[in-house]
Amino acid sequence: MTKPIVHIVHHVDTEGPMREPLDELFERIENTLGHALKLEPTKENLLKLQSLEFVFINNEINQLLKKLIDPKLLSFKNNWDEVDEMLNRILIPSYRNKFKDSFGKGWIYNWHLLDHVGFETNPRYRILGYGAIFNLYNDKLKNLKIEEDSLQWHFHPIPFNKAAHTSAISYMNSAHELQQVMCRRLIDSNWFPVVNRAGFHTVRPDSNWWLEQWLPFDASNQAMNNDNTGFNDNINGRFGDWRGAPDDWSLYNPDYNDWRKKGNMNRTIARCLNMNTRFRNIDGKELQKAFNLANSSGKDVYVGITNHDFREMSIEMVSFYEVLKQVASENKTVDYSFSDTITAFRKCIGFSNEEISKYKINFDIELRNNTLNVSINNGDLFGPQPFIGILTKDGRYLTDNFNFGEIGNKQFYYTFDFLTVPIQNVKTIAVASNDKYGNSCIKRIDV
Numbered sequence: 083m084t085k086p087i088v089h090i091v092h093h094v095d096t097e098g099p100m101r102e103p104l105d106e107l108f109e110r111i112e113n114t115l116g117h118a119l120k121l122e123p124t125k126e127n128l129l130k131l132q133s134l135e136f137v138f139i140n141n142e143i144n145q146l147l148k149k150l151i152d153p154k155l156l157s158f159k160n161n162w163d164e165v166d167e168m169l170n171r172i173l174i175p176s177y178r179n180k181f182k183d184s185f186g187k188g189w190i191y192n193w194h195l196l197d198h199v200g201f202e203t204n205p206r207y208r209i210l211g212y213g214a215i216f217n218l219y220n221d222k223l224k225n226l227k228i229e230e231d232s233l234q235w236h237f238h239p240i241p242f243n244k245a246a247h248t249s250a251i252s253y254m255n256s257a258h259e260l261q262q263v264m265c266r267r268l269i270d271s272n273w274f275p276v277v278n279r280a281g282f283h284t285v286r287p288d289s290n291w292w293l294e295q296w297l298p299f300d301a302s303n304q305a306m307n308n309d310n311t312g313f314n315d316n317i318n319g320r321f322g323d324w325r326g327a328p329d330d331w332s333l334y335n336p337d338y339n340d341w342r343k344k345g346n347m348n349r350t351i352a353r354c355l356n357m358n359t360r361f362r363n364i365d366g367k368e369l370q371k372a373f374n375l376a377n378s379s380g381k382d383v384y385v386g387i388t389n390h391d392f393r394e395m396s397i398e399m400v401s402f403y404e405v406l407k408q409v410a411s412e413n414k415t416v417d418y419s420f421s422d423t424i425t426a427f428r429k430c431i432g433f434s435n436e437e438i439s440k441y442k443i444n445f446d447i448e449l450r451n452n453t454l455n456v457s458i459n460n461g462d463l464f465g466p467q468p469f470i471g472i473l474t475k476d477g478r479y480l481t482d483n484f485n486f487g488e489i490g491n492k493q494f495y496y497t498f499d500f501l502t503v504p505i506q507n508v509k510t511i512a513v514a515s516n517d518k519y520g521n522s523c524i525k526r527i528d529v
């Protein structure tokens with residue numbers, strides 16, 4: 083009899099290098115704790131803080147401070163060379179195979195690639211620009227001939243102060259940049275996302291509804307018992323609010339009005355916990371819950387784990403693997419596998435290989451005079467309409483809604499004229515969609 087499998091899915095929020103100058107760090111500590119440090123932002127003062135047991139009278143705040151200034155959490159990759167050095171070490175087969183799953187396979191990464199766009203200031207020296215980090219990773223994986231890893235979606239909404247390091251939560255406030263990232267990746271790289279990792283772990287109604295149009299899978303749930311983190315920057319579920327969502331590693335479909343509740347939306351949400359951050363971390367107890375669920379249900383279970391490429395990932399992987407091996411050795415009736423996210427979602431939802439290929443989404447696109455006609459000829463779209471990307475001859479990237487055909491005839495239309503873009507001004511048209519199985523179809527016309 084085959085055993086159920088716990089799928090270990092490593093989601094990397096892939097944001098490139100960052101630096102944190104000391105004055106920025108001290109300011110972040112004060113904002114996060116909601117208390118002034120009353121110290122000059124110097125290296126000596128940081129070392130002093132790290133060596134002290136107590137800084138504040140309140141012990142709870144001391145504990146939070148200790149987590150914030152843990153040297154492991156402050157060791158950032160400062161530039162692309164440092165990230166690249168890490169990648170050259172951790173991407174190669176001999177490194178991946180130091181970690182073995184129940185089937186003798188090595189580690190797999192899922193890279194959720196971020197474009198830092200729409201920002202005006204950049205105090206943490208992040209790599210800015212459309213496709214900048216995406217292309218670095220795409221080239222890297224191609225050069226190293228890596229095929230087992232998955233490239234997926236991550237987006238940071240743009241804050242009012244337009245600073246590249248400030249967290250924000252509104253997709254609608256960032257609609258232009260959001261559509262630009264989608265359009266440019268589709269047209270320039272022939273790429274369309276399947277799996278979301280929410281920026282700042284945060285979903286709100288606008289992102290809940292936007293994702294529902296395009297992406298069938300979402301590994302963003304960070305529900306935890308007693309999720310009272312105490313940090314001033316996180317009160318009232320301000321970021322990563324998953325209170326009330328399933329915390330037993332089961333998958334769920336979200337509700338229209340509240341992404342945390344089980345509901346009738348089509349997207350499937352998986353749970354994904356942090357590796358060695360200041361809160362919501364994966365540990366042996368959480369892993370045991372996953373093995374319990376696999377054991378009691380007899381079905382595969384999705385365990386998402388996440389970290390960033392701006393820290394030394396190997397340290398977090400090694401310490402996670404130690405715990406995993408221990409828990410797995412105590413649960414011999416369950417196997418575990420390092421999995422890419424799409425495979426893991428398919429297995430845990432229970433789609434058969436036969437239906438995944440039989441109903442694989444396929445459509446044709448055809449330009450008749452100035453009207454684009456999209457005909458679905460196999461399977462179904464995941465959402466209500468395909469995504470269209472248009473590149474004009476003067477270099478603009480555009481997207482729009484389709485015109486829908488008669489109900490049920492699986493046709494979509496787009497007219498190029500003076501109300502949209504005259505067809506003689508169009509250079510490239512690309513159309514993409516996923517289906518509910520996580521298959522993708524992309525078609526393009528160079529006019």
Ligand SMILES: [Zn+2]
Nearest residue numbers: 095238281282
């Ligand atoms: Zn992020």
